[in-house]
Amino acid sequence: MHCNRRQFLGAGAATGIALAAGHLADNHLAMGSDASNAPSSATSKVRICAVIAGKPGDRSWALSEAEVASVMKRLAEAETNLGNVEFVIGRASNAEETAQLLTQAGPEAPVLAVSADIFGLSQGVMPTIFQQGRPAAVFHIPVIGGHDWCLVNPWREEGHRITLFDSTDYNELERAAALLRVIPLLRQSRVLVSPPLKGTPESYAPDQVKKRLGVEFVQIADGRYDEVLANVDAAAAKAEAQRWLDGAECTVEPAREDVVKAATASLTLDQLIAENRADGLCVGTCMGWLSRGFPCLGFSRLNDRGIPAACDGDMDCLLTMLIFQHALNRAGFLGNAAGVDTAKNAFHLSHCSAPLRMEGPAGPAAPYLLRRHAEVRGGAVTEVHYRIGQQVTFTKLVHLDTLLMFTGKIIEVPKVPKDTERGCRTEIVAEVDDADKLLANWGGGALGASAKDYYASLHRVAYYGDHTRSIRNLAHLMGLKVVEEG
Incomplete structure (x- = not known):
């Protein structure tokens, strides 16, 4: 016309x-907010290693099992929404457990680490991730996520590729995964x-x-x-x-x-x-x-x-x-x-x-x-x-x-x-x-x-x-x- x-x-x-x-x-x-909840143009799925770092429990500086269940539920939703992401999920509180989980995820998998107790990240988990040179996003819920959130900036200043999602909003797990997938x-x-x-x-x-x-x-x-x-x-x-x-x-x-x-x-x-x-x-x-x-x-x-x-x-x-x-x-x-x-x-x-x-x-x-x-x-x-x-x-x-x-x-x-x-x-x-x-x-x-x-x-x-x-x-x-x- x-x-x-x-x-x-x-x-x-x-x-x-x-x-x-x-x-x-x-x-x-x-619309046009900071989060992403749809697949990118990639032709195949990529793996992300999701680590529940530390030992959840009935303590003042730790996630409860119910809160871990909420994390797991939101990760499942994120996997569906993003479309081209596959999570390999496990718990780790030391170097050996972390290394086993990383091996299962594969050498190209970046890491989404959920801080689950007071020193859940620093005692073996993050050092092992850094040793393998993997990029990592940390999800930390204020108070119950423990103390290790304050180490993220120093770790990055040491040259490690790490970023922090410090929030009570479980939707941040999906935003973290959307960004982690970019690298693979x-x-x-x-x-x-x-x-x-x-x-x-x-x-x-x-x-x-x-x-x-x-x-x-x-x-x-x-x-x-x-x-x-x-x-x-x-x-x-x-x-x-x-x-x-x-x-x-x-x-x-x-x-x-x-x-x-x-x-x-x-x-x-x-x-x-x-x-x-x-x-x-x-x-x-x-x-x-x-x-x-x-x-x-x-x-x-x-x-x-x-x-x-x-x-x-x-x-x-x-x-x-x-x-x-x-x-x-x-x-x-x-x-x-x-x-x-x-x-x-x-x-x-x-x-x-x-x-x-x-x-x-x-x-x-x-x-x-x-x-x-x-x-x-x-x-x-x-x-x-x-x-x-x-x-x-x-x-x-x-x-x-x-x-x-x-x-x-x-x-x-x-x-x-x-x-x-x-x-x-x-x-x-x-x-x-x-x-x-x-x-x-x-x-x-x-x-x-x-x-x-x-x-x-x-x-x-x-x-x-x-x-x-x-x-x-x-x-x-x-x-x-x-x-x-x-």
Whole structure:
């Protein structure tokens, strides 16, 4: 369906009203919390060793058997909810029992240690885990979980990959497991790449990425994209195009043929992902593909399905998106940082390949228009209207050793009139805590010489929800630094 300028502006106004209404709906804004309760895009289950550390009993500084039963019940629920996690659960109060349990779980299993009595962690359990170099999350219930929670920071300062979930909320067990699974899932992950790749230099060095994260690079063979594109079934491409046309609130500039060509490119990417058994995609040649069909719709569709896809060859962002897909089961919006507005205390992020399903593959799709590409002024891309009032986290992994982050709240989603352009096609404006601080601390000193590289410096990935706590926990588990930019 096409629309004239008046219909287009009317659709934009209606969307604005709907988004404003969403701002008032607490149940919508509650989504995007720090916890994850759905499977990531991984192809197989990973094991997590769950250790009830110490001896529960009827003592003042220990979990009772009833409380241990509550832990076990919640772990069973987490295993079901997460879908790709298998717990190997046992009790251990000394080095020998711990070693036996770790052997049963297997050499790749990270550890979720539940502190069950006053010195349950320190007397044999954690030293054995550290000796094997395993990342560990500690779940401690105040008072009854004992004293060893205060050793977590010193243990981490000694170089051990350990983080603490100190809470009476048993749901934190699931959040801990969701983050622990990231490490073994990354070791299973393959990303399909088409150079030139960009970002901080370490991110596109295959040997360094394999050593640091375990992720394998697979390069698209020369000529393979063209070969697959030429053999896409025409009827399938038309059907995919129709899905985009039917789902759009309005088709503004693109002709139907533009959408069909973009859909053909999308199906080409699907085929390449399938035949290479890839878990992610990073394309540095996308601008060269535009005349044969814009791949932007394909990037959007892949991200919606839980397969991170990054354009501009940005491997920093692709690895960021892969990590958080495994952790949160959510797509991220990769965009150009378009500036910090000190007058509005706001940050702008803009790009042309925005995902629709920011709350996971089973979540709702954001409303969108089909537009021409803002820079090339042709083809077919989405202009996605994200939810006004939604809290968001902006982040990026740089140099394979640091996670940048800051948070905001979407206060505006600009709707650009027909036949006019404004940056890239989808834009969000997010109110931040302190625009002056964000502007002065952009990159947080972590980029080094890469601060002068546009892609390393400009790009960030936005996620629905406040994930700052999970980012810090994940950094502890992966041995990363965290820099809060804003």
